[in-house]
Amino acid sequence: MIRIEEAVALSRFTTIGTGGPARWLARPETIEELVEALGWAADRDTPVEAVGLGSNLLVADEGFDGLIVKLGGELAAVEIDGELLVAGGGAPNAVCLHRARAAGLGGLEFASAIPGTAGGGVRMNAGAYGSDWRSVLVDAVVAGPAGTRTLGLDELDLSYRHSGLVPGEIVARVRYRLTPKPSDAIKSDVAELLAQRKATQPTNKRTFGSVFKNPDEGPGAGALIERSGLKGHRIGGAVISERHANFIENAGGATSADAVALMAEARRRVHAGFGVTLEHEVRFLGPLALPAL
Numbered sequence: 516m517i518r519i520e521e522a523v524a525l526s527r528f529t530t531i532g533t534g535g536p537a538r539w540l541a542r543p544e545t546i547e548e549l550v551e552a553l554g555w556a557a558d559r560d561t562p563v564e565a566v567g568l569g570s571n572l573l574v575a576d577e578g579f580d581g582l583i584v585k586l587g588g589e590l591a592a593v594e595i596d597g598e599l600l601v602a603g604g605g606a607p608n609a610v611c612l613h614r615a616r617a618a619g620l621g622g623l624e625f626a627s628a629i630p631g632t633a634g635g636g637v638r639m640n641a642g643a644y645g646s647d648w649r650s651v652l653v654d655a656v657v658a659g660p661a662g663t664r665t666l667g668l669d670e671l672d673l674s675y676r677h678s679g680l681v682p683g684e685i686v687a688r689v690r691y692r693l694t695p696k697p698s699d700a701i702k703s704d705v706a707e708l709l710a711q712r713k714a715t716q717p718t719n720k721r722t723f724g725s726v727f728k729n730p731d732e733g734p735g736a737g738a739l740i741e742r743s744g745l746k747g748h749r750i751g752g753a754v755i756s757e758r759h760a761n762f763i764e765n766a767g768g769a770t771s772a773d774a775v776a777l778m779a780e781a782r783r784r785v786h787a788g789f790g791v792t793l794e795h796e797v798r799f800l801g802p803l804a805l806p807a808l
């Protein structure tokens with residue numbers, strides 16, 4: 516039977532390092548254990564969310580009153596099957612990329628600077644440098660309390676930082692279609708992308724990645740926040756990055772409330788100064804919300 520842990524601190528499961536506890540946590544290692552955990556939650560009418568590497572996640576300081584699922588074992592494993600890479604939903608992007616390179620398969624290089632998992636990538640349709648999950652994904656096995664379904668690209672409804680997945684639908688496995696490419700070329704392309712990233716973003720700080728989505732047109736969210744004079748603005752232990760204004764850093768002792776207060780201020784000033792309503796990209800877990808403008 517799947518073991519359900521109680522009152523587990525979530526701050527250690529997020530890259531920003533803030534937030535309160537999950538009421539329950541399960542660490543399924545097989546699809547059967549995952550479905551069992553989801554059934555356990557459904558029987559109790561309890562909300563369920565997955566946590567990957569917590570790299571786009573802000574957890575309320577009060578915590579999450581539900582079940583958190585953290586995938587491990589075969590649900591985080593990676594295999595090569597011809598030109599397909601088959602990854603558990605909990606497989607880190609870095610491991611997928613490493614296995615692809617070793618097999619001489621290219622296509623995942625864009626994900627080298629995205630510190631998440633396969634499942635988190637589908638949920639967010641994560642992307643960089645003009646590619647996103649849509650460009651490599653074949654399909655995903657998605658679990659719910661009644662079992663699993665395999666969803667193709669159309670059914671996943673991926674667009675800019677959006678998927679059609681709803682809370683409680685957990686990506687258990689994905690298949691990526693890659694293309695043959697010499698591993699040396701993959702290595703040098705990744706090195707170049709990482710160098711570009713290091714020059715423009717705070718890569719050695721505790722952040723949750725981009726705070727806001729870029730507006731459909733006009734300057735990006737970072738430029739708008741920078742022009743609002745907010746670079747370096749600090750509330751409590753949270754600071755708007757001097758390197759890139761669409762990042763919030765935990766400068767030590769930050770709470771999620773500090774980060775939300777900074778987000779609210781950025782949103783307020785950008786709306787007042789430019790008439791643009793920023794939408795947050797980071798996912799909220801637990802009772803967190805931005806004030807109305």
Ligand SMILES: Cc1cc2nc3c(=O)[nH]c(=O)nc-3n(C[C@H](O)[C@H](O)[C@H](O)COP(=O)(O)OP(=O)(O)OC[C@H]3O[C@@H](n4cnc5c(N)ncnc54)[C@H](O)[C@@H]3O)c2cc1C
Pocket residue numbers: 530564565566567568569570571572586604605628629630631632633634635636637638639640641642643680684685686687717718722723724725798
């Ligand atoms: C330094 C830094 C740089 C970043 N750069 C980029 C970038 O260039 N491009 C980009 O798109 N993002 C970027 N991000 C954000 C983040 O890495 C991506 O959104 C990533 O895909 C999130 O994956 P995760 O596994 O960490 O998901 P989490 O942050 O753990 O979760 C994010 C959301 O996905 C859901 N989720 C997680 N796992 C599953 C699953 N198995 N099934 C269903 N839902 C799931 C969660 O419930 C939550 O709603 C960056 C983050 C950091 C810290």
